[in-house]
Amino acid sequence: MSLHDVSGNANDCEAGVAVQASVQRRKIIMTAVLAFQSLGAIYGDIGTSPLYVFSSIFATGIPTEHQILGAASCIFWAFTIVVMVKYCIIVLFLGPNNGEGGQVALYAKLARTLHVGPRGVVLPGEMEADDRLLLAKSVTHDSQISRMRYRLSGWFEETALPKLLMGLCFFGCSLVLSDGLLTPTTSVLSAIGGIAVAAPSLNNAVLPISCGVLILLFLSQRFGSGKLANIFAPIVLVWLLAIAVVGIINITKYPAVFKALSPAFAVDFLREQGGVDVLGGVMLSMTGVEAMFADVGHFGRLPIQLSLSGIVYPSLMLAYLGQAAYLVLNPSSISNVFYLSIPGGINTPQYWILFVLATLATVIASQALILGVFSILRQMIHIDCFPAFHVRHTSSRVFGQVYIPVVNYILMVGVVLTTVGFRTSSNVTAAYGLGISMDFFVTTTLITFCLVYVYRVAWYLYVPFFLGFGTLDMCFVAAGVRKVPHGAWFPLVVTIVMTSFISFWRWARSLKVDNEFDSRVRVGTIFDGLEKNVDRNAETLVLGRVITTSLFQGDDIEPGRIVPLKELAPGVADEQQSESSPPSLNSTALRLRTDPKVELARMPGVVALLHSNVTQTLHSPHTLPQILSRLLNIFPGLPEHVILLGSRVSDKPFIAEDSRVNVHAMRNMPGFYRCVMRSGFMESGHISDTIMREILTLVEAEGVKSVCHVIENSRVYARRRKFTGRFRILRAGPELARTFMIEQVFSPLDRVFERKRFDEQDKTERNGYDVRVLYIGTIVSL
Structure with missing residues (x-):
């Protein structure tokens, strides 16, 4: 080592000490x-x-x-x-x-x-895995944090x-x-x-x-x-x-x-x-x-x-x-x-x-x-x-x-x-x-x-x-x-x-959160043939990039290296489609589990954002919200792209643009994605036109004509119970009080605050496509 190098290292140390001071x-x-x-x-x-x-x-x-x-x-x-x-x-x-x-x-x-803690709630200070990791892996919330808990x-x-x-x-x-x-x-x-x-x-x-x-x-x-x-x-x-x-x-x-x-x-x-x-x-x-x-x-x-x-x-x-x-x-x-x-x-x-x-x-x-x-x-x-x-x-x-x-x-x-x-x-x-x-x-x-x-x-x-x-x-x-x-x-x-x-x-x-969790349905309950030949090791994480898995092992692509999705070599992409059981991401073939089987029509140029609980979006990779089945009853087909969207607020004031949106393509379900949108606590948290364009780019949606926000508008009712016997009047009193509190106090307040979260969505900028908000009514019995 030369004297000049020693002098340079000493100057660097002095500069580091000055910065720390x-x-x-x-x-x-x-x-x-x-x-x-x-x-x-x-x-x-x-x-x-x-x-x-x-x-x-x-x-x-x-x-x-x-x-x-x-x-x-x-x-x-x-x-x-x-x-x-x-x-x-x-x-x-x-x-x-x-x-x-x-x-x-x-x-x-x-x-x-x-x-x-309360179910479905991320407690303050709770250590969480990265959204991209949770979207890419089929893990449950409890398995991620159980080793940190007191038994x-x-x-x-x-x-x-x-x-x-x-x-x-x-x-x-x-x-x-x-x-x-x-x-x-x-x-x-x-x-x-x-x-x-x-x-x-x-x-x-x-x-x-x-x-x-x-x-x-x-x-x-x-x-x-x-x-x-x-x-x-x-x-x-x-x-x-x-x-x-x-x-x-x-x-x-x-x-x-x-x-x-x-x-x-x-x-x-x-x-x-x-x-x-x-x-x-x-x-x-x-x-x-x-x-x-x-x-x-x-x-x-x-x-x-x-x-x-x-x-x-x-x-x-x-x-x-x-x-x-x-x-x-x-x-x-x-x-x-x-x-x-x-x-x-x-x-x-x-x-x-x-x-x-x-x-x-x-x-x-x-x-x-x-x-x-x-x-x-x-x-x-x-x-x-x-x-x-x-x-x-x-x-x-x-x-x-x-x-x-x-x-x-x-x-x-x-x-x-x-x-x-x-x-x-x-x-x-x-x-x-x-x-x-x-x-x-x-x-x-x-x-x-x-x-x-x-x-x-x-x-x-x-x-x-x-x-x-x-x-x-x-x-x-x-x-x-x-x-x-x-x-x-x-x-x-x-x-x-x-x-x-x-x-x-x-x-x-x-009670309502339990109902939301319990009402989710497995993908195989709605669609036919999706639980067969599932390769659980084949995961494609769409972030405008792909985190390569064991399917992409070779001299040019290393496992775990991030490469642009559209820049993958054609041979590698073909190998992915041939060795993986899920159909191509561009395929539009889905069959409903009916008798006889019905191939579901897709509406080209239409993107549906199904707003759902972020915890369920992250930790339930094989289930779908009940609102999707109601959507199938309303429309003769599904939009070309269906995105299950959950949003969360960070403890940081602002989120970098390249970290706001994480999207993951769902296995065996062409055109279906799970998406988490993050916002800082100083940001509005609404989907601006810039964020919408980013989501559309990540799911490779081209020629979009319409974007529809699908939001569940639930009305809560109390379950009716009939009492018999000698003391039915005494037992009916608390039940009437329970019914009154749920239907006249909780239900109106809950609807106001749930609806308020999405009131700004219909104000999203129109930039080349229509933006609509669809409220789908549901009945929740507690």
Whole structure:
């Protein structure tokens, strides 16, 4: 090796190190930017809790110095244990699934490991084989992933555990949704209430102003969480620094407040209060932490951990200790300690500055719950457990930043009605906290199951975790139950209604999916002679290219090499046709399995796209959708080219043009193809004229006159059952309820969302051929 070569290698190494350093710097900068943005989207709720926590703990009287220090100690240690240790360290490390957070992510991780997920659903984070490989091979979905699964055994794991996990997931999601109604109401009413402190004559204006602020917040969601975070983050940062400064000023007046950091004060306080009832007020200091976990997909785990531990935690602890110090010196100010503890008093410039900041911060506080609701419902839609509302991705860089228009407006109406119903912040805080504490326990339970089945840790690790955090969570639940007569019944009712609806929807969808799978027919049931002399080793993958198989072995063509289809040597193509039992791809001879056998006529120049479930398209190579048999009953013949089309959305923002469409010619069935169309999450997913031309090229369709999208338009009915016997009336009651829910609730919604997927197809560009949409009606009995 020459000296010049050595010098060149050294320069290459230096260049590689420089590139790696540049990439690392960009990652650090991106993490810092996301951490800053997370301030404006996640911590508004938990950051505005100092507005009402102490007032809620001492709602019935003036506290003593020892009680104030005890309450401050409870806030400090509860926040540290639950928020910092449990969520920041444990949950954010073990909980996220495929970058997403919340109970749905925990369920998806467990269901993927235990192989108990909904049928026909690709769970987030599930490792899949390439579409081309699945199209080329006759394999089943389970055989591809069974080696990755945890083997279940026993009655509990096989029967009870799957239902328990799904039930916990639905219940936890419903708790977050009910919390999404109360959090904006509590935060905004508490902040706007500062007007009444300085100007009591404006007390009646608090409610209408709060409703107006909430409406403006929901209307701004259409701009996306990324843009809103850039606007909100500086405000929340200034707010956190401001309350920290106010806290420091009050602490200097009573430095002995740091005694509250001793857990002995918390224990004594709980003992003096005679139980855990006071924890209902302490619980309010941690509101929003579940939304923080649910919003992981918007910003990522590390940015959230950095912003929480570096800015949010120290600022809030200084604010709470400062309020405790002020209360020790001014215990009669407990009714509105936040505003009264501002240095200088009311109607001063600093008072109104903090009032404006508090108002803006509480508006932003609602943002965390709104984004959490969007994130959770997007995941629920993905696993087919919620109606498929339109989900709009607002960022091409972060997959989890989404906006669901219909849900946004439904939530806006619900929040405004809740605000009008409760009227004052004190009424809301009396009902607030029970749902959050129950959500804590659900998360603890699901994390424990993850430790057992996903991470397979020893029992001496997951048992203390569940007993320790589970016991603390149940103490918060017990304290929240005392609030039921005072308004806590509201989140319970909302949770029960939402859990019932989600459970019903999943049950009905599972029945329909089972019907779709069971109604598929084997090709030999419709066509004659297709199950004879099938060479299962002869596979032709049409991608505008052919992946050669064992039939193409020679000096010029190596097995596995990709060569253009039309550039194959004529001799090789002849050899393929002579040695393989399937007829030529250009043959149009197909016979129906009738008596006598009828040769099926083909319509030249006509291409039919049969839209079907992508899972069935990929993993059922020897079956056909039932819609095809109905198509044969409608038309006297089949189109020249019939394409079974399934579509899927990638977790990448955009898909390269040469990877959008994969097509495979079906064996023994001339003119029949299985096709998978992929689109990025930032793309529309509709079949544009460009994609249509690509499909026609891949199937070698020439002289096309018409393209017809064939779509199943199913109407769901409930199966009628007749009951006899002495108790037939009692048995008929549940059956009538079942019939009503299926036909009057599920069926209309299902038709709307199924039809919506294809409404854009008839808008496809016409470029040399007609494009039509044919809806074929079917009856589905559940």
